[in-house]
Amino acid sequence: MWLLAALARMQPAAESQAEDVACLRRIAAGDQGGAAGLYDRHARSLYSLILRIVGDETEAEDVLQEVFAQAFGQAVRYDASRGAVAAWLLMMARSRSIDRVRARRTRFEGRTGDVQGLDQMPDSQPDAASAMLDEEQTRLVQRALGELPLLQRIAIELAYYEGLSHSEIAVRLEQPLGTVKTRIRLGLLKLRDVLKRPNARSPRVGDPSEGQA
């Protein structure tokens, strides 16, 4: 079982991307097979992320349907140079899921947050999509996340999976804002450091060693 899963992950990222792009082209041409192909390749990972965020199976199914409807609708306009299709789909899934939980919180707490809209989130910028890790690196990050000190991990999870702002997290955890920022930063840096081993991706902008100006 485990071995099969590991083997399934060995498909090279470039090949996988080429198949995704082929699916989108078929969808754009009105071919149902393309839609089925895209669904079969990504439904599980998208549904898992959505379920993690919205926490309810029925609602997660609704969001999954919305995400695919959006993807099918935008297939014509998909620009392959923007990066991985997988990252694009995951980004849409996270945005829609967080919209749901934010709306739910606003309903229950009767307030409107001043958190940035998701359309302005940095991860919706095109170059974020090209920053996908390969399967091995993703596994390293997953394992490292499980090993973070609990409060660092909780702060990161509240930000990423609940869409809470730094200041909302500070209130929720009853911690000073500065402490929350530090915990989140230290946690992410630790996750990043596991990637620095053999195959570390070099930063896209400049060389950090020159950045001391």
Add this chain to the structure above:
Amino acid sequence: MSTHDELKANAAGYVLGSLDVHERREFESHLVECVECAAEVASLRPVVAALATAVPQVTPRAEVRDRVLGSGAGLKTSPYTFHERKSSPALVWLPLAAAIVIAVGAAVYAARLQRQVADLQARFDQAQSTTAVLAAPDLARIDLQGQAVAPGARARALWSRSRGLVFTAANLPPAPAGKAYQVWVVTAQAPVSAGLLTTDPAGGGSQYYMTPADIAPPVAVAVTLEPSGGVPAPTGEKYLVGMP
């Protein structure tokens, strides 16, 4: 105007999308002129992207595929075409097939109902002692997610400061000999043990725990696998974690 160190502390929040609007604007205008912060942002992006897949992997129900692909047809046709009925030669044998399907379905359904009744009876016995918690005016609900070691596990904690904690778990793997599941109420200061959780062969368990009346509000509830007598602070692998 913030100092460079104050701004740099926001790099992680910028990538996570968790800055307030004014913080984000300030950071963005700083970003164009600071190579150091730009490099940190670029290096954190793939890490944050990986969080999307760092969740327990769950397959959606098979029906969802039909729904999605049915609506996908909406590219060219109506999204509801799959509801349309067509007449065909199938009409001849369809009633017979339907009768068989209904008969088989009814038998399966009856068996399932029977199991549910037995299950409900067992739950009812315990529910009586936990009604007090469920009716508490300060009730909070926390859903727990299975972690990497037990992705299928699920649990729900219902907590009232004045009346205690009702905890229900499902799909936990059987605890190995000499080990037991322990439930933790994690406060901003430290994890506080609620007690041990015994599970049935199917990996389900439901239990009521008293919690100290002066406990800080929980920021999380977690289940770990510990030596069978329990431990004062968590040491073992996390099986379930959930936040309010």
